[in-house]
Amino acid sequence: MTDYDWIVIGAGITGSALAYELSKKSFQVLLLEKDPIPDNATCYSYGGLAYWSGTTELTRQLGREGIELHRNLSEELEADTEFRELDLVLTIEAKDDPQTVAKSYSQFAITPELLDVKAACELEPLLNPKAIAGVLKLPHGHIHSQKTAKAYQQAFRRRGGEIKYEQVIELIRQENRSEGVKTAKNTYYATNTVVCAGGLTRSLLHQVGLSVPNYFTHAQLIKTPPVDIKLRTLVMPAVQQRFALEAMASNSEIQPLWDKPNSTSVASIFDAGAIQFLDGSFCIGQISALVTDPKAKLETSTAEVLIRNRIARILPSLSKIPGTCHHCLVAFTNKSIALVGNLKNKSAEGKNRQAPSFNGGEPVTGIYLFSGFTSTLVFAPPLARRFANWVVGEEDEILELLNNQLTTKPSLIGNS
Ligand SMILES: Cc1cc2nc3c(=O)[nH]c(=O)nc-3n(C[C@H](O)[C@H](O)[C@H](O)COP(=O)(O)OP(=O)(O)OC[C@H]3O[C@@H](n4cnc5c(N)ncnc54)[C@H](O)[C@@H]3O)c2cc1C
The missing domain is CATH 3.30.9 (D-Amino Acid Oxidase; Chain A, domain 2)
Incomplete structure (x- = not known):
């Protein structure tokens, strides 16, 4: 029995962007969020878009895609994300040497301008002026991250997506397939489930016997x-x-x-x-x-x-x-720029090598992860778009790479 193509768990910026992108592919999507009034990292965020911070071809590419996507996002979602371009000022403590600190930024896609105290x-x-030895100035993007998550959610609903405010307490399986989730009140069935639960991703996966480096x-x-x-x-x-x-x-x-x-x-x-x-x-x-x-x-x-x-x-x-x-x-995560991909048949970390399974059984298909981002606000929106393309069969080198980097191991605490 399948009611939805996808269940997305968590309506922070990652889950909201992903639910929207999946609904654009005409999937039937249910977004489940435990808190009707946001109380998560997205709603307490500065909202900075560090698109300059790429140090590898992958992060430079995502930085370019991310800022371009944000420049057009209010129009696409038909709601104001409060996107603007502004200066980022990185303060150098009075005790530090400005040249040495500036040098530590030389690997980034855009390198900063060093300003003395007067110019700063x-x-x-x-x-x-007494607290600093100077500043580094960089071009930065800025959004209101909670309004952006809300804009994604509204656009998702307009495409037929459903949002329900219920806490997922269990991921359910039938033999070797994930079948959906249980909340305190209901059971929801879906072909695929993706976990975007931010800091609670780890404990949610422990509950099914998996440990991820989130x-x-x-x-x-x-x-x-x-x-x-x-x-x-x-x-x-x-x-x-x-x-x-x-x-x-x-x-x-x-x-x-x-x-x-x-x-x-x-x-x-x-x-x-x-x-x-x-x-x-x-x-x-x-x-x-x-x-x-x-x-x-x-x-x-x-x-x-x-x-x-x-x-x-x-x-x-x-x-x-x-x-x-x-x-x-x-x-x-400190294993990659994000934990993104399919949890099926991942090679396990550490000594205890075995494919992931719910509490020690056969490997389970239909469960995905989209969490633990570096520079979340700039990287998650383009990766959500790539993820949706990838699951409908488009080739995507970045998604393949992240999917291959995704590792799990059996959880030591199991059900909790
Ligand atoms: C002060 C501060 C400043 C920051 N500044 C920046 C910045 O300038 N630039 C930047 O890129 N990042 C910044 N960040 C980090 C960024 O805000 C976060 O990485 C990002 O918002 C995380 O989004 P998320 O969707 O992964 O998690 P969250 O926003 O935490 O959302 C996860 C959601 O999942 C829900 N959930 C969890 N478990 C369940 C469950 N079992 N059932 C249903 N729902 C569940 C939670 O209720 C929550 O709403 C900042 C963070 C802070 C705190």
Whole structure:
């Protein structure tokens, strides 16, 4: 019994873009999202489009495709994504050598311009000249990521797609095929199921006995109402600590904790950044913590004080504006630029080599993954389009490559 061609789990930017692209291929698609009011990485995102950041032919190609797609997306979806092109200002700490920091950006598709403190403050007058040794300036894109996800969802619905607000609690199988999903209230049948559950992708797949190298950080940030202050650029640090934190996730000491989730913080970092949206509101961040339990509750009042103290050094006028501290999971992988493809017959990681199966049985077909992106907002939309083309049989070298890179291993915790 099959009601849908595809079930897409998760309506962040990845699931919304993918549901829309699949519906454009005339598939019957059901998008399942657990929260009627968004509370995910997409709704707390800065919205930056780092199309300049490609370091390989693949990421340069996707960067070009991504920015071109966003330039035309509002028109295609018939809703405003608030796309604009603006300067990204990467702050260099007063203690760092600007030339050395600039050199570390030489591998990117577009290399930044190094500005001294005077030129930096002319470009972004809210910067504190005493806190920086200069900035790197790059051309960047910007969207309102939640409005973009919503625009995808509305266009998806216009094409006959269905959205239901129910949490998927089980992936169901019949012999060696995935047959659909169960929520608390219903069972939905589909030929194919694709998991776009962001930071919860990992725990959802554990539930069927699979472990994928999809990790997450717990992010904390402040969202503000519209205010009169005007920030002209997107500000972030030139040396981002988050990348070092993400690199730690798969080291041999921390790896076992992902299969036995723990609510203790393994490490946390702070990257001072801010973006102002077109309505005048801000997103100011960000603390990222490695805590392997996705359900861990992080303390927000101390986090808010820390964010305000740290942003006061770089952008002093933002430190006291009214706002609320939020928490979300941000998925990533350090095996590839994203975990995209079909989970059938993947070779397993580690010693215990066997094809993926639901709880130790035969390999199961009809289950896909689309999660854990690097530069999600610029890469996921073009990859969603490529994914939809690929599943109708078009050759796609990038999808083949990502599909081949996708690995799984049996989960140690199984059903939970
Ligand atoms: C402060 C901050 C700034 C950022 N800035 C940038 C930036 O400038 N540029 C950039 O590219 N990226 C940025 N990111 C990262 C980017 O926002 C995320 O990578 C992206 O939004 C993730 O999208 P997603 O769809 O994978 O996950 P999410 O947005 O987390 O969506 C996953 C969805 O799945 C749903 N779900 C999970 N489990 C289930 C289930 N069992 N059943 C039903 N639904 C389920 C969740 O409720 C959620 O809505 C930033 C993130 C943060 C926090």
